[in-house]
Amino acid sequence: MSDGDHPTMSVAVRQENETTTVVTVQGEVDLLTARQLMDALEQVWLERPQVTCVVIDLSGVTFLGSSGLGVLADLAGRTTSHTPGGIGPAVRLVAPKDNDAVIRPWTTMNLQQILPLHEDxxxxxxAS
Incomplete structure (x- = not known):
């Protein structure tokens, strides 16, 4: 989605249960919007200290650029499920197999080794 020359992205956060939050991302995650995604995820960490798992649903992502990949890879490296003494909850990513906008860059960069993608x-x- 584009608003003129500016890509748009939306982030919706919902509490699934006491310890799990689902973050749904729609649109383009690139240089101009990656910081917005990181800010939204950091808000989850700050506002919901009881959360032990964050599911990031990328099903509606139409473009995932290197900046977006960097945000997600950074999160994977900082979470308790991947790093002893990690600072945040476990992260689970969702991207259906038919979403090439996410699957292609994720697998090209071999990021499934640090954070696998779930179908839904x-x-x-x-898995949490």
Whole structure:
């Protein structure tokens, strides 16, 4: 989605249960919007200290640029599920197999080694 020459992205946050939050991302995650995504995720950490798992649903992402990849890879490296003494909750990513906008850059950069993608929110929730 574009508003003139400026890519747009929206982030919606919902509490799934006491310890799990689902963050739904729509639109383009690139140099201009990656910081917005990071800010939204950091707000989850700050406002919901009881959360032990964050599911990030990328099903509606239409473009995932290197800045967006960097934000997600950074999160994976900082979470408790991947780093001893990590600072945040476990992160689960969702991207359906038919979403090439996410799958292609994620697998090209071999990031599934540090943070695998789940087919849907339900399977990500089951893995937590």
């Amino acid at each position: 929110v339900e399977s990500a929730l089951a």
